[in-house]
Amino acid sequence: MSKADTYTIEQISEIVGGKVVLFDKEVMIKNLVIDSRTLINAPNALFFAIKAQRNGHQFIANAYQNGIRNFVVSEDINYEKYPETNWIKVGDVLSALQRLATYHRSAHQLEVIGITGSNGKTIVKEWLYQLLSADYNVVRSPKSYNSQLGVPLSVWQINDSHNLGIFEAGISTTGEMKQLASIIQPSIGILTNIREAHDEGFTNKVEKLREKLQLFEGVQTFIYSPEYILAEVALPGKQKFTWSFSQPADLQILEVSNEGTNTVLKAEYAEEQIGIIIPFTDAAAIENTVICWATLLAMGYETEEAAFRLSKLVKVGMRLQLINGIDHCSLIDDSYSADISSLSIALDFLNQQNQHAKRTLILSDLHETGKSADELYQEISILLKQKKINRLVGIGEQITAHQHLFEIEKSFFNDTSDFLAQVGQHNFNNETILIKGARKFGFEQVVKRLAQKVHDTVLEVNLNALLANLQFYKAKLAPGVKTMAMVKAFSYGSGSFEIANLLQYHKVDYLAVAYVDEGIALRKAGISLPIMVMSPEPSAFDAMLRYQLEPEIYSLEVLQSFLHFLPEQVSHFPIHIKLDTGMHRLGFELQQIKELASLLKTEKLKVVSIFTHLVATDDEQHDEFTKLQVSKYEEMYGVLTSSLAYQPIKHVLNTSGISRWPNYQFDMVRVGIGLYGFDAALAKGELQTVAALKTTVSQIKQLQPNETVGYGRRGSLPNGGQIATVKIGYADGYSRAFGNGVGKMLVDGELVPTVGSICMDMCMLDVTGLDVAVGDEVIVFNEEHSIVDLAKEIHTIPYEILTNVSQRVKRVYYYE
Structure with a gap:
């Protein structure tokens, strides 16, 4: 980072002013924290004890317990209670935060x-x-x-x-x-x-x-x-x-x-x-x-x-959200804000929904209107009549006090909890319901109660996070360096054209797939970017020609087969040459380069790029071998291009290489698993989590001591307890290696172990002591319990976990 991107605690103390007590004045501050529960990189975080609805000073002990060692405060603190800490005492903590931000912006x-x-x-x-x-x-x-x-x-x-x-x-x-x-x-x-x-x-x-x-x-x-x-x-x-x-x-x-x-x-x-x-x-x-x-x-x-x-704009999921509700209802979730203007707009949206004849509004008190209560609710009454609303459910003391103004089917409650206690009596059925409430009413509880439970196992893919990771790597590149995005293996399990569309829109230069059928699927989905096929099979050469897919040529046999296949009228067909500099998997070796150069002297082909695969760019102990690979590559590239009349694109760096070897960027880099949030060369938290795999509870069972669970009676709870059967198994990509307590999932925020063997379509979890119900969400992996954690549990790599998620698992893409 540059000096303008990070600061020592001492530098920050000079920027914001105040009295300081510093244990380590050189500690670097990377994160600003106002909530002691939401910490990232605690040793390098700075906690601002803001006095707002709650006094942040009351949470200093909790922040310290969670690893924070740097604080900005305005009250007297017994520093001796918190060993090895840095303190900046100011007159007003919020003003100090604002001064720091102003300085940072100006830099x-x-x-x-x-x-x-x-x-x-x-x-x-x-x-x-x-x-x-x-x-x-x-x-x-x-x-x-x-x-x-x-x-x-x-x-x-x-x-x-x-x-x-x-x-x-x-x-x-x-x-x-x-x-x-x-x-x-x-x-x-x-x-x-x-x-x-x-x-x-x-x-x-x-x-x-x-x-x-x-x-x-x-x-x-x-x-x-x-x-x-x-x-x-x-x-x-x-x-x-x-x-x-x-x-x-x-x-x-x-x-x-x-x-x-x-x-x-x-x-x-x-x-x-x-x-x-x-x-x-x-x-x-x-x-x-x-x-x-x-x-x-x-x-x-x-x-x-x-x-x-x-x-191409995509709806932002933080305003009017249309979702399926219970008993054939449709819900419009607009529990984000409440004022008369946004109510009118939301009612317009409600009126656009023609799937149900009946339209219902659940509305809280509106407070920030600048009108008297009488004026406000009279205006709302007229508005509902104009918008042809059939039923009103009013929640709040003010709207309840003005219920006489509404001449439609109606019911009123003093608060949200009162409504929730009686919701079953109101027969919501086959209607469109707009839920519109001020934040203080907590209408997210109403949405949760009326929403239809989703039971499918789902892989949620956050396109914002993927794009942020792409920009993270692009920011590391020198001007003019191109980007090839690896979308092989169904984009590492995350999707096909859904991912490719985003990458194309955000101007990556190339895509790479493993097999021809993956490239064809992208072409049929409207992807026009150049696509390199890494494993071109002779049986698919004709399809490559028809769909303008560019083969990776890695052997003399493949090259000769492709030359023999190409029709006479075809010229300058784009290909990519792979060199083996140490992976010893695919690619031309040094002793084959002269023969390769001779075969490339043809008008039929155009060598678009020449590349190699570095085997250990993420591992410092193999840095000398990485340098040796690059040296071999440059030697082989030089021999090849001496017989060509042009300079093909040079590229050697993969995801971790981009992070650690900026001097080897050459003309293009290849970013793969890093797009999806994994790079062994980076510290945790530098990339965003892209995928979350979620399922639900099918059934709860109480077990007596030593009763067994699953095939082969391999699972048991010696002291008895409670198990939950969840809707994911090895046919969904959840490996059998996770059975018998090896794997863990998040239930109600708690990590719980598997019990017994993993079945084809389901598995069992030990949820003893937890308040769990049928239909509850279960998280297999997300940013908290990551794919890296799962990979460690069964001694594999994140690639395998992500790519193993089967195609029968529904993918849901969201872009906020």
Whole structure:
């Protein structure tokens, strides 16, 4: 890391000020922590004892117990109780965190997009990430980290590899935005809208607008809609770009029409009519898409490229989520926020659902509206009538007190627990239910109670994490170095075209598969990238030609067979030459190079690349052998290219090689298992976990002492206890080697061992002492209980664990 990416505790003490007691002033700080339960790399973490809803000082002992040794505090602490620790005492801990983030931001020169507004900040941020990450190494706010606390934690993520930041800022009253602006320091500003959310913190909407605009003082470009400029105010930005549905603007929307599940938007821009088709139909998504459209155009993207990218947007799973519910119901989960504007938009989405005739709204009290309770619930009553809602379930004291205003089927409860206690009496059946509640009501419990249980064993694949890992490796490359992504073996078990589509969109240069049929599947799925086939079989040469797949040539026999096969009219067909410099698996050896060079003197072939496979790039004890391999490779490459009239792509580095051998990047690198979160050359936590394998409990049984479990009576509980049968077995890829207590899974947050042999379709777990029920989720592996852990349990490697997950296991891909 550069000096701007990491700091010693002593340097941080100088940045934030205050009194210091340092045990080790040279300890490097990498992570900032405000929650003692969520720790990463505790020895290099700095705990800020924030006084918010809870006083962070009350959790110092817990943080110390969990390994934290560096603290920023504002109260007197008995330091002797915590040996070998570093302390910075300041007047205000939050201000210290903000000063550190401001310093860190100032140390990095990158383009930054700052986003604020009443609604849509997170969606716009996440969609801009989708739209721009093909061209930039993007750092962005996690989830909705847009507060006085969340913004500094977001900005702390910046490192020298990033060239674009996207940060959102949220405020609830006056005097808050100036501090966030100094931390974010945006060069491009986006105002999404001005609506009712947090109105109670301001005298009026004009005051709120003025406060939000402070984020953009000093920006180069300000992107906004004149519809939300509610008064004569000084607008920031050396340049301004406007969008509107109803007023003249740089991007003026002329027409909005639905075509099935898509929306067609027509607009006028630069005196021309342009259009886009997007895979959304709700009003919120349409407005957020227009904001992103305006941003792409303001940043100089061509209209055709902007339209293409916008058509590929993926719904962000943190707002209106449509899921299956109990008893043939559909649930719309909008338990994220609650204000009158977002309620109206959510009701529009509810009205788009035609799978059920009956529409039900479960609604909590709304607090942040700036209206009196009488005004608010009268307005909601009219809104429900307009939207033709059939039934209302109101939860909260305020809405209950105003139940007389609602002239539809209705029921009311003072709190969420009251509703949950009586939910079985309300006969939810064959209806669409919108669940809309303020965070304090904990409506996630309502969603959980009404959602249909999922019993399938599922491999969840986090495309965000995979993309982050790709960007991690790309950031290590010298300018101009290409990337080949290995998607063999069903992308290491994670999927086929789902992964390849993402990689293609984010501009890797090559894909590599093991066999021709894998390449054909990608071509049929619309993948147009060059694809190298690592094990080309003569029987499949014809298919390679038809689907434009490029063979890896590793022997004279394969080369001669391929030359004999190629039709006379074919010329300059792309191939890749593999050299054996020490793996002794496949590839040409030194004594074969002259004969190889002679055969390559033909117009039929074009050698696209020449490569070798390094056998131990992750292992320091074999570094001399790695150097010897590269030396052999360069010698063999030189002999080959001396007889060619061109210089094929040179590549030797695999995943771990990228991490440890920057001098050997040459023209291209090959990234494989690292995309999926595993690199033996890196410390734990540097890559993101991509895959999580989950299943469910089928049955619970109570065992008497010494009763046996499973085939061959190999399992038993000597003292008796409780077992859970779960829906995964060796036919799903869970090896029989995990049986008899070797393997472990997470149940209710606890690691529990297997009992008895692993069966074909299921296995048994010892869940004695746990509160477990049929249908409960069981985690086979995730970021907490990782594939590395499973590999150690049965003395194998992560590759085998991941690629063994069978094709009958459903893959679910999500992109947040």
